[in-house]
Amino acid sequence: MSTTDIILQQLANGLIMGSFYAMVALGYTMVYGIIKLLNFAHGDLYMVGGFVGFLILSAISSLLGESWTAIVCSMVLSMLAVGMLGVIIQRVAYRPMLTAPRLSILITALAVSMILSNGVMTITDGEYMAFNTDLGFDGLDFGNVFISYTQLALVISASVLMVILYLFVNKTLYGKAMRAIAIDQDACKLMGINVNKIIALTFFIGSSLAAAAGVMAGVYYGSLHFSMGFVIGLKAFTAAVIGGIGSIPGAMLGGLLLGLLEAFGTQIPFIGSEWKDVFSFGLLILLLILKPTGILGKTEIERM
Amino acid sequence: MNTSSNTSMVANIANWLQHQHNRLVVLLVMAALAMFFPLIANNYMLEVLTNAWFYTILCLGLNIVVGYAGLLDLGYAAFFAVGAYTTGILTSQFGVNFWLTIPAAVFCSMVAGIIIGGPTLRLRSDYLAIVTLGFGEIVRIIARNLEITGGASGLIGIDRPYFFGIELSQGIHFYYVFLILAIIACFVSYRLQNSRLGRAWQYVREDEDAAEAMGINRVGVKLYAYVIGAMFGGVAGAFFAVKMTAISPETFTFSQSVLILLGVVLGGMGKIPGVIIGAFALVLFPEVFRDLGSMRMLVFAIVMLVIMLYRPEGIWPRGKS
Amino acid sequence: MQTKKMTALVGGALAGLLMLSQANAADLKIGIMVPTTGSEATAGKDMENSIKLAVNEINKAGGVLGMNVVTITGDDGCDPQMATSAASKLVSSDVVGVVGGYCSGATLPTLKIYGDAGTPFVVAAANSTKLIDANPGTSFQINSTGFDQVNTAVNLFQSKGIKKLAIVHQGDGYSEDLAKLTKEKWTAMGLEVVAYEVVNKGEQDQSSLVTKIKSKAPDAVFWTAYYSDGALLIKQLRQAGFRKLIAVGDGSNSPKLLEIAGKAAEGVFCFSNPTADYLPAAKAYTASYKSNYNQAPDAYGPLAYDGMKLMADAITRAGSTDKAAIVKALKETKAFNGITGAVSFTDQNTLAKSNFVVLVAKGGKWALNK
């Protein structure tokens, strides 16, 4: 492989990985933007989404076979189910805590995250599940740069979902209400907006996006495990922070940037892949210290 | 009828406990129990209780950060790791006497506390939680990748220390070692809690701005909490290394940090007896309810959620008002 | 209120501790130390099942020295801390010997505990070379060590004419050990290791790593770690168009790898301790396992089964339950005839003759190579 090929291939890898990060980061950012809660459980919703999609696919594959239609169906159903789960979590665990000290709500979120991952661990006995769709290895081959149809499908569906989200948030009244709540909750109440309902809607959308990413991951990688939400949760958080937490375009941008960064990071000479995570986390820490508002985030008004 | 007599009995006991003198009696009885327990216990029971004392130290250390200063630290295992590795490396690779490595372990963990705390304590609390999480992972990965730390397999063959000519190798030795350390940890925690510094932590936890307006350097005070918390972890880590004789990066994962945090939250953040109970619950619960097996973390997490929702002050009751 | 709760808590805890330390004097107690919870619980339970199967057979045949064999399981959770607790528990339950040991990292710190108590320990699966140095003399490894696996691997690579090798491990003790030894041996032979990489546990996307490996154009990729992430690596290597040889270590010897990787795994080589399917002597074992547990035995079942049988044999040969005598008998084991092959020990208490086999994935199943 020539250097150009490597660069192009890593570019493709980075963008594919980045679109995953972006989808999960969106949920983080939306929830954070609206109620300033760092939802630790978000990565686990991604994992649950994968498992739910797997269950649905196994159930309907007898009807539809393991076709793309079946995959799309299970993705949509999983999004609905996990979206509802997100709403329930918000209702049961977070809403009562919104006026509590920050430390308490963070610990609550951590507990929810542990319940989800350990719950799935108990159900699956800690086993890896093979999400077998056998979509084959065909793809677009540009000389030494290769993109499989599965990858292509993933990037396309991630893009479609993100475009839908973008349109929803910017063009519909509900989407605008969501942004407005992030700006001023009281003023929203005075506009006749039922704030609790919109917060629930935000959780629904964020969670279902995570679920969509989870199903895609299942299809793409072919395996599911209860712990798979942890790493991606952290990465997505990093992506959200890079882009500016609270900003929706920021999350998309941050996701893609992080994906690219990691792809090219592996290629740095003399530094082995074993140090990769040190760089990701180091970058996150530096960013939080030096520019906590990220690239597209708004500067927060000083305290008091 | 039964309940009412029960409550009155409980009330009586609670009343009885209000007296300083009686509290002392209870404390002495408990201390005697802890001291003489090894005489009736077998190795297994000793091992379990040694572990409980060990977690008591760690939980008390984290309690200073989380309970007193109100900072969420999700990477506490890192400090524990720094202590363990410092001792491990110095004894096994440089042949330094164990007792001499303790100051080194304390020093290194303090430095780690300053490195992570210094620049990040200005951050808002949720960012701080993530930064500490990331830091914990970084420490673990570094330990995994360096030659001197033994890489992924970690350090093995760490020598057992001698104490006045006796090799500390039996379960009973370590039981007493960790019991004494736990008692020291309680004592230090107690003294700190009721000091100028301890009050400053509470002021900052309750209202940062007001504390600052009262002339308290909030970053400095938080850093102090961080560094002292790290020290507890460092000491515990040093003794952990010689007790286990082998340490590996897998011991210092995120879930270890969460487990320690759980102990603090369970018993009651900021309350020494609560934290001790939390640490014991952490260790004894899975031993007693072995059948739960892999569900134990799930049960812990549910308990944690329920506590946060319904009893955020933890199991141990709030002091008199 | 709190006092009552406390009493209940302490009381419950003490009662639990006492309960666990109960035992019957007429029985011969053997400890089983495996992970029955945590990430490696599947393998651990399989080993436990196999050991119990062996115990049943032994008891049916009249026990050992006329005594009924009973087992006590200590869950090491594949975690060093839990393992020391489990080992202490077994030692204080006065077991005459212990069989088990799956995760090398968790097994390591327990060797000293058993050594201090003089308890013989037959290590059935864990095979990191670190265990050799840490052995106080009372432990016996009946799985071939990492050295044996490296030899098997290097032989295969040479026979396939490999020149440039890429090695990938997972950053844990076991896989790093195997990777390092392979690298040392390969470079010592004057050949080239073009890539030596790590995959972080639980990270699903390895595409950038795959691109890097591809760019180094190795003749073969050797994955030294476990099946779960190995399957992902294989799948993504093949997807990216890597058509050359892929081999995996014994940690990846699982049908799950083939299930997850699907078609991509076709033709992948795997170094393995002998598993039930390829052992002519294990037919009866497999059948009995299936009828007892309603599933097929996993990779380390036969070794665990042999470990128990060996322990019983040694106790019989020692003629007493004296631990020192049993250790001595174990050391003197000469060609003990197990289902996995003949067992004898080297000076270091490791298996004298390697029993590694090479498997290849064919039609979604592992088959013996050649």
Place this chain on the structure above:
Amino acid sequence: MTNSNIILELQNVETYYGKIHALRNISCTVNKGEIVTLLGANGAGKSTTLRTISALNRATAGKITFMGEDITSKQPHEIVNMGLIHVPEGRRIFKGMTIEENLELGSFTLRDDVERKRRMDHVFEIFPVLHERRSRDSAMLSGGEQQMLAMGRAMMTKPELLLLDEPSMGLAPFLVKEIMRIIVRLNKEGVTILLVEQNARVALQLASHGYVLETGKIVIKGDAETLRQDESIVKAYLGE
């Protein structure tokens, strides 16, 4: 119900702000079609009264009736749906969103897009300056324009009763005049207005009658003319 002309009535309302007893025994009425003003020094409880009416704060005692219906325990968004709109102190427009978006959110409860367009056109007719800048970020507007946007946003709901909290705050005199002129215009279009103002002289020129609050209590009430003559109002602001 005795007087169908009454649109809003507060009876013995009490409100606490944490531990502060912010409103004590407030009773007042607003008739349909009127402009009524609440006057008083800073911290007297004017804003709290409005916040209690729109349910941002909870009354701990007393009763609030709007168009004959008891709204004391209703949610803010339910009250908005009944036609009672509160333009809060400090405007509270959605900075970071465009003027059009702000206005659309004003008609959040409306499902009819044609009607929305009609109302927006009407708002633009009242505030031509908003029309010019309709796709600009509202954060770029000047103070006066922001106030207009806040009022325009409220008009999008077609309110029966508008609560205005210090619309003239921080505005230059000519802008204050402009705002006041608009208030009169809205009133002529049939909107009843409850106006909280610090600018007592201006407020009393618009209003038919008013109430003066001091430390959470109504100390003076009467028609505008009487209040204008009343020396004690100056005292209420500047002390004795």
Place this chain on the structure above:
Amino acid sequence: MALLEVEDMVLSFSGLEVIRKLGFSVETGTIASLIGPNGAGKTSVFNCLTGFYRPDSGQITFNKRSIRRLKPHKITQAGMARTFQNLRLFKSMTVLENVMSGMHCRTSVGAMGAVFHTQSQRREEELIRLVSEECLSFVGLLDKKDRHAGNLPYGDQRRVEWARALATKPKLLLLDEPAAGLNHDEKQELIELILHIRNELGITILLIEHDMGLVMKVSEKITVIDYGKKIAEGSAEEVQNNPKVIEAYLGSEDEAL
């Protein structure tokens, strides 16, 4: 002699000027007030003085020393204490513990002293307790020192805040709307207390207040600001009769239609 001198202070938030070239001074031993209509920027001035906001430009001289760049805790140490508009007590701690926070910047023992209970530590703890109790008895709350601060009635909570500020041994005390939420009788007591603090303890006082009655009664000098600018300054009488002030508060006649 001016204890506090502010010159040309400017503060802006994202381009919007909240304080515009403000200048005023507070003489040692006086009671001064800062008044102005809602949104005039009074609390922002306090936040600049105490270091919570950093002004864009200008000079703040306190006790002959520039404090513009100091952190809040340093400013408190330099002798300027404040209370907050909406109470900011440490609610779950006792009244005494609340007041003890004031002495933090006047003491120095650290962790070592605390653990080993050194002689100096014990002496300091004794001193902290003594001073705190004195401050409490000054505001008349000594009998409630062991109550939880959050459980006290509102008026008492205000007093705790005062005692806490006094415990920092300030030269200048900044009071942010001390009369908010107090009833008539409580206000009378407040006036006495303010005078008492100045007369007995010799502490200079600067207050922001809405209650004009109170301001007019206690202040020797009143500075009126509007839109972040000073519009008038002088004695109560002067200010009261200043047409600009009346205009700022009531609006001018010619503004009307």
